[in-house]
Amino acid sequence: DVFQDLFGVEPSELNDFAIACCQEQIEGVYGDRSLEQLRFEREVGIGPISNIDL
Structure with a gap:
């Protein structure tokens, strides 16, 4: 209920909202295609699947 009150985010959309917030923060600090973003x-579970250790 808190996120819905503060940001208008439905409970079913909370994960996507949180991921987008994190991506925005990482992009602002490290750049959008940074190693941290990858x-x-x-x-x-939204990036390319790889056996390479990043």
Whole structure:
């Protein structure tokens, strides 16, 4: 209920909202195609799947 009150985010959209917030923060600090961004995307399951350790 807190996120819905503060940001207008429905509970079913909370994961996508949180991921987008994290991506925006990482992009602002490290750049949009940074190693940090690639690691984050891999960990949340939205980046390319690779056997390479980043």
